[in-house]
Amino acid sequence: MVQRSSRLHPSAPLTPDGHAWVDGWLDRLTPVQKAAQCLVVLPGATTDGMPDEATIAALRGGLGTLHSITDLRASQAARYHAVVGEVSSDAGFPPVFVTGNLEAGVGYSLGATGTDFPYPRGIGMAGSAALAYRAARQAAEEAYALGYRWTLSPCIDVVTTPDDPILGVRAYGVDASGTSALGTAQIRGYQDAGVLATAKHYPGHGDSAVDSHLDLPRIDRSAHDHESVHLAPFRAAAEAGVASIMVAHVVLPGLGIDVPASLSPEVNRGWLRDELGYTGVIITDSLRMRAVAARYDAGAAALLALHAGADVANVKCPAEDFPAVLTRLSDAIDSGELDEATLDAAFRRLLEARWRCGAHEPASFDASEARRYDPPLEWDDELRGATVSVRGDGDGLRRDGTNVVMGDTALASRTTELIRERGFPVTLVASRPTASSLAAVATDASIDTVVPVFSPSLPITAQERQEISTATTSEEVRAKIAAVLVNSALDAADLPDTGTALVSLPAVDPFEMVTDAAVRAAIDVLT
Numbered sequence: 001m002v003q004r005s006s007r008l009h010p011s012a013p014l015t016p017d018g019h020a021w022v023d024g025w026l027d028r029l030t031p032v033q034k035a036a037q038c039l040v041v042l043p044g045a046t047t048d049g050m051p052d053e054a055t056i057a058a059l060r061g062g063l064g065t066l067h068s069i070t071d072l073r074a075s076q077a078a079r080y081h082a083v084v085g086e087v088s089s090d091a092g093f094p095p096v097f098v099t100g101n102l103e104a105g106v107g108y109s110l111g112a113t114g115t116d117f118p119y120p121r122g123i124g125m126a127g128s129a130a131l132a133y134r135a136a137r138q139a140a141e142e143a144y145a146l147g148y149r150w151t152l153s154p155c156i157d158v159v160t161t162p163d164d165p166i167l168g169v170r171a172y173g174v175d176a177s178g179t180s181a182l183g184t185a186q187i188r189g190y191q192d193a194g195v196l197a198t199a200k201h202y203p204g205h206g207d208s209a210v211d212s213h214l215d216l217p218r219i220d221r222s223a224h225d226h227e228s229v230h231l232a233p234f235r236a237a238a239e240a241g242v243a244s245i246m247v248a249h250v251v252l253p254g255l256g257i258d259v260p261a262s263l264s265p266e267v268n269r270g271w272l273r274d275e276l277g278y279t280g281v282i283i284t285d286s287l288r289m290r291a292v293a294a295r296y297d298a299g300a301a302a303l304l305a306l307h308a309g310a311d312v313a314n315v316k317c318p319a320e321d322f323p324a325v326l327t328r329l330s331d332a333i334d335s336g337e338l339d340e341a342t343l344d345a346a347f348r349r350l351l352e353a354r355w356r357c358g359a360h361e362p363a364s365f366d367a368s369e370a371r372r373y374d375p376p377l378e379w380d381d382e383l384r385g386a387t388v389s390v391r392g393d394g395d396g397l398r399r400d401g402t403n404v405v406m407g408d409t410a411l412a413s414r415t416t417e418l419i420r421e422r423g424f425p426v427t428l429v430a431s432r433p434t435a436s437s438l439a440a441v442a443t444d445a446s447i448d449t450v451v452p453v454f455s456p457s458l459p460i461t462a463q464e465r466q467e468i469s470t471a472t473t474s475e476e477v478r479a480k481i482a483a484v485l486v487n488s489a490l491d492a493a494d495l496p497d498t499g500t501a502l503v504s505l506p507a508v509d510p511f512e513m514v515t516d517a518a519v520r521a522a523i524d525v526l527t
Contacts (some may be wrong), residue, residue, distance in 0.1 A: 018355040021351070026347065035326065035338070036061055039312070040066070040283070040314045041063060041325075043055045045069055045080065050080065055084065059093075068110070073374045077113075081363050094351065094360065095363070097354065098148050099150035102190075104118070105139045106146060115376075118518060119515055121171060129182060136189025140193035144193055145373065154182075158179050160225070164208070166205075168509065176230075180236035207225070212289050213289045216250075216292075244280055244281035244312075247272075273309065283314050288315070379516070394483045395449070396527055397424050397449055398449055405450075405451045410508070411487055439477055443476065452481065454486045472500055482526050483522075484501070505521065
C-alpha cells in the first residue's frame with residue numbers, strides 16, 4: 001500500500017499552477033456547465049462493469065460528481081472510476097469527482113471487497129483518537145487506490161436522544177468533546193491519505209426522533225445545546241481543515257430555521273460561511289431523502305440548494321434523470337433566478353478541492369494494486385477488541401465440541417461464517433432466539449455451546465428488551481451460552497441483564513450493512 005501525506009486543508013493557498021488551472025476552468029465553462037459541475041448523481045454500469053449510456057451522457061453533459069458505483073469488486077470499481085474520469089476529460093470537463101460513503105471502508109459501497117472497518121460507534125466505544133486516525137487513514141489508502149477522492153464521512157453528530165431512529169452505529173455515541181476528538185482524528189486520517197473528508201450532518205442530527213430518509217425532522221433545540229453540544233464538533237472539524245461539510249434536512253423552528261437546513265440561506269450563508277467562517281465545500285445531504293423529495297422534485301430541490309449557498313446539490317438521482325435536473329437549472333439561469341456569481345463561487349471551491357487532492361487529473365488505474373482489495377480483508381488493529389462493549393464472562397466456544405449460532409439475520413449468518421473461519425466447528429440455527437427456541441437447543445445433549453444473536457430495532461423497544469431478558473431466564477439455557485451478541489450502539493451495561501456474558505457490537509447500520517470488523521471483535525471475546 002502506498003503511503004501518502006497530502007495533508008489537505010481547504011484554506012491552504014494554491015500554488016501558481018493551481019491558480020492557473022482553477023482560473024482556466026472558470027473562464028472556459030458556461031454557466032449551465034458550471035451548474036452541472038455542482039451536481040451529484042448515481043452512476044450506472046453495464047453487465048461487464050463499465051459505465052452505461054446514461055452515465056456517459058451525463059459525463060459528456062458536464063456532470064461534476066458521481067456517487068460510488070455499487071456491487072463491483074475493488075478492481076472493477078477502480079477500472080470504472082478510471083474510465084469515467086477519461087470520459088469527462090475527453091468531453092472537455094475536469095475529471096469527474098468520485099465520492100462515496102466510507103464509514104466502514106470501500107465495502108460499504110461496493111459490497112464484500114476490501115477491508116471492513118468499525119462503524120463510528122465502535123471507534124467511540126474504544127475512545128481512542130489514535131485508533132480513529134488509523135482506521136480512517138487505512139480506509140482512505142484503499143479508497144484512493146480505487147479512484148475515490150472524496151468520502152462523505154465522518155458522521156460527527158452528537159446523539160442526545162434515546163429515540164434516535166437513524167444514526168445508531170453511524171455516530172460515535174460519545175459527548176461533544178469526545179466526538180470532536182474522534183471526528184477530527186478521522187478527518188486527518190482521510191485527508192492525510194489524499195481523500196477529501198466530509199463532516200456531517202450539520203447543524204447536528206443527534207437530537208432528532210425522526211429519520212430524515214422518511215420525513216422532515218422538526219427539532220426543538222435550545223440555543224445553549226445548539227452551540228455547546230451540536231455545533232461544537234463542526235467547529236472542531238472546520239479548525240482541523242475538513243474539506244467539506246454536509247448539511248442535513250432538519251428544521252429548527254426555535255432557532256429561526258423553518259425550512260430544511262440544507263435549503264436554508266441562513267444556515268449555509270449565515271451560520272456556516274459568516275459565523276463559522278467556513279471556506280470549504282458545502283454539500284447537501286441526499287436530496288432524494290423524503291424530508292426533501294416529498295416536497296420538491298429533484299430539479300427544484302437542486303435549485304433551492306444552490307440558491308441557498310450549497311456548493312454541491314447532492315441530487316443522487318439515477319444518471320438518466322440528470323438532463324431534466326440540469327434543464328431546470330438552465331431555466332433558472334436564463335431567468336436570473338440562479339446567478340452566475342453564485343455558480344462561480346461554488347465551482348471555484350470545487351476546483352480548488354480537486355486540485356488539492358490530485359483530482360485535476362483522471363485517476364490512474366493500477367490493476368495489480370486494485371486487485372489486492374478484491375477479496376474481503378481482515379482489519380486486525382491491536383485495539384480491535386475495544387470496539388465492542390462486553391459485560392460478564394463466559395466459557396467461550398469449544399474447539400473440540402459442537403457450537404451453535406442462533407439467529408435469523410444477516411448478522412447471525414456472518415457470525416457463523418467468521419467463527420468457522422477461525423477453525424471452530426459451528427452450525428447456524430436460523431431461528432429467532434427466544435426462550436422456547438433456546439430451550440430446545442439447551443436440551444440437545446449433542447450441543448455444547450450456543451451463541452444467541454439479537455438484532456433489535458433502533459431505538460430498542462421495551463418489548464425487545466424483555467425478549468432478550470426472558471430468552472435466557474432458564475439456568476439450563478444459561479449454562480450453554482458462550483455469550484449473547486446484541487447488535488447495538490448501547491454499552492453492554494445498558495442492555496438487559498441476561499445472566500451470561502453479553503457483547504454489544506455495533507455491527508449493522510440502519511441500512512442492514514454488516515461490518516466484519518465488529519463481528520470479528522465479538523468473536524475475539526468468544527474465542
